[in-house]
Amino acid sequence: MTPKWELVSLPRWEMTAYWILSFSSHLYSFYQLHRFSKEHEVSLDREVQLERGFLIWGFKKDPTDFEWSFWNEWAWQSLLWSLIGHAVVSRLAAFFLPQFRLAVLTVYGILSAGWLLGVRGLTLLMLHLSISLVVAQLRSPILSWFCSLLLLSTLNVTAFQDLQRGWYTSEDQYYLLLFSTAVCTLRCISFSLELCWCPRKAGGPNHCPPLEVQGLKTLIFQFYKLTAYCFYHPLFYNGPILTYRDFSEQIDRPVCKVSVVYVLSGILRVCVWWCLAEFMIHFMYMHAIQSNETYLEMLPPWALGGLALALVQFFYVKYLVLFGVVSLLVRLDGIEPPKLPRCVSIMYSFTGMWRHFDVGLYKWLIRYIYVPLGGSRHGVFRKLVSTALAFGFVCFWHGCHDYLQYWALLNWIGVLVENVLALFFSSRPLHHIIVRCLSPRMQRRGLALISALSTAFLILSNLLFLGGIHVGRIFWKRLFVQEWRPPRHLG
Ligand SMILES: CCCCCCCCCCCCCCCC(=O)SCCNC(=O)CCNC(=O)[C@H](O)C(C)(C)COP(=O)(O)OP(=O)(O)OC[C@H]1O[C@@H](n2cnc3c(N)ncnc32)[C@H](O)[C@@H]1OP(=O)(O)O
Numbered sequence: 001m002t003p004k005w006e007l008v009s010l011p012r013w014e015m016t017a018y019w020i021l022s023f024s025s026h027l028y029s030f031y032q033l034h035r036f037s038k039e040h041e042v043s044l045d046r047e048v049q050l051e052r053g054f055l056i057w058g059f060k061k062d063p064t065d066f067e068w069s070f071w072n073e074w075a076w077q078s079l080l081w082s083l084i085g086h087a088v089v090s091r092l093a094a095f096f097l098p099q100f101r102l103a104v105l106t107v108y109g110i111l112s113a114g115w116l117l118g119v120r121g122l123t124l125l126m127l128h129l130s131i132s133l134v135v136a137q138l139r140s141p142i143l144s145w146f147c148s149l150l151l152l153s154t155l156n157v158t159a160f161q162d163l164q165r166g167w168y169t170s171e172d173q174y175y176l177l178l179f180s181t182a183v184c185t186l187r188c189i190s191f192s193l194e195l196c197w198c199p200r201k202a203g204g205p206n207h208c209p210p211l212e213v214q215g216l217k218t219l220i221f222q223f224y225k226l227t228a229y230c231f232y233h234p235l236f237y238n239g240p241i242l243t244y245r246d247f248s249e250q251i252d253r254p255v256c257k258v259s260v261v262y263v264l265s266g267i268l269r270v271c272v273w274w275c276l277a278e279f280m281i282h283f284m285y286m287h288a289i290q291s292n293e294t295y296l297e298m299l300p301p302w303a304l305g306g307l308a309l310a311l312v313q314f315f316y317v318k319y320l321v322l323f324g325v326v327s328l329l330v331r332l333d334g335i336e337p338p339k340l341p342r343c344v345s346i347m348y349s350f351t352g353m354w355r356h357f358d359v360g361l362y363k364w365l366i367r368y369i370y371v372p373l374g375g376s377r378h379g380v381f382r383k384l385v386s387t388a389l390a391f392g393f394v395c396f397w398h399g400c401h402d403y404l405q406y407w408a409l410l411n412w413i414g415v416l417v418e419n420v421l422a423l424f425f426s427s428r429p430l431h432h433i434i435v436r437c438l439s440p441r442m443q444r445r446g447l448a449l450i451s452a453l454s455t456a457f458l459i460l461s462n463l464l465f466l467g468g469i470h471v472g473r474i475f476w477k478r479l480f481v482q483e484w485r486p487p488r489h490l491g
């Protein structure tokens with residue numbers, strides 16, 4: 001058996017010192033980025049049209065984070081009201097028609113989706129669902145996968161994109177359809193694979209709702225279940241993703257009694273996160289700056305660090321808001337949502353990052369890709385392949401752009417290097433030497449030192465995801481190449 005590392009805690013004064021150092025360097029680098037934003041406000045305004053700010057008096061606001069502006073606009077326009085409507089309908093149905101609650105929620109979900117996506121958008125989604133269900137009748141996971149990937153790839157075909165754009169008066173409506181179709185595909189994959197595996201499972205009726213009996217009646221019943229799962233309103237547009245198994249096990253539970261304090265504290269928490277995200281884009285124009293290479297080259301070192309931190313922190317706070325709102329509603333329906341993302345500033349490894357950031361997607365990837373391909377229990381080669389295909393799928397699902405391919409490759413390498421290092425340091429002779437030469441506290445400090453390297457590459461790879469290739473390239477050049485070169489003597 002490989003020996004295990006036991007990590008002890010460090011003295012309290014030392015931990016306090018690290019927290020203070022980390023916190024103050026965050027704040028100082030944000031302040032430097034703020035100064036840079038203010039100094040270049042006029043030219044940034046000319047380039048990206050900063051908006052009139054409202055949160056802090058006299059400040060402008062950087063509106064160039066597409067996802068944030070997009071969901072905020074939809075939220076105020078309609079989504080907030082339809083989500084509140086869902087909560088009311090769900091409560092009323094639980095009270096007056098408990099046995100038909102799922103049917104009521106399904107009708108509500110379909111009507112809400114149709115209201116925003118139109119009849120043609122709704123028909124497209126129903127077509128995806130029907131095709132997936134028909135293929136799943138063959139009970140072949142490979143065929144189901146093939147069909148889902150084919151459906152997913154249609155989202156990137158220009159002719160289909162143009163056709164769908166033509167259905168709407170605004171680009172935003174098209175994007176709403178695109179996002180909901182992409183998330184729906186994940187649900188279709190989940191449903192189809194559960195259906196394929198169902199007959200083989202010994203789980204009994206709890207784990208295996210009556211999907212395995214053949215016949216038209218069953219097919220209609222399955223379609224109803226799939227529609228209820230895909231059109232469940234709180235999770236419909238943007239997730240987080242729940243597997244069909246988790247959804248079907250929990251949706252029939254009686255809705256929980258709501259304490260007003262619980263709801264109000266949940267709403268308050270989301271409002272605080274929303275204000276924090278808005279504060280960040282009023283205080284620092286990080287998205288406008290990252291879109292222009294000249295600014296990236298000009299940024300002083302602290303402001304450059306501040307930019308990287310601000311980009312990843314903003315992404316985290318954004319997802320606290322987006323997932324936080326729907327998680328609150330989902331919990332009121334008696335369903336346990338995936339945990340919210342963990343703060344990115346306390347992440348120090350690739351492995352940990354993906355376990356704790358989008359927990360719903362992680363569980364989905366583990367259940368439908370990683371474990372079926374062997375995962376970590378069938379040798380190194382299977383682990384290499386399973387990890388590659390997990391990242392490969394995420395890259396494909398996001399559209400397979402070139403910067404996503406680099407992101408997936410770097411993350412794959414990152415996860416593998418961490419696994420190799422963990423094996424290396426746990427190997428008997430080395431473990432023995434380390435335990436003899438280093439005190440438990442020094443072992444922990446050593447791990448922290450190694451993790452610093454991992455963290456640096458983790459930030460770099462995710463900057464590629466958030467900003468594209470040019471951002472990754474300039475950060476690589478400025479932080480990893482230039483900063484480590486010995487200074488040249490003049491004269
Ligand atoms: C100071 C500032 C720092 C900032 C820091 C930067 C942060 C910057 C953030 C910005 C964020 C931007 C960008 C985000 C944008 C997206 O959110 S998109 C991202 C979507 N997510 C991904 O792409 C992640 C893809 N990768 C993964 O999900 C995981 O790495 C993988 C590939 C599944 C591997 O997971 P893993 O946990 O390493 O796998 P492993 O431990 O081997 O196995 C997991 C479990 O399965 C079990 N298992 C494995 N194989 C088997 C088997 N054959 N049979 C049964 N069970 C098995 C294991 O026992 C284990 O069980 P538990 O220990 O959990 O009980």
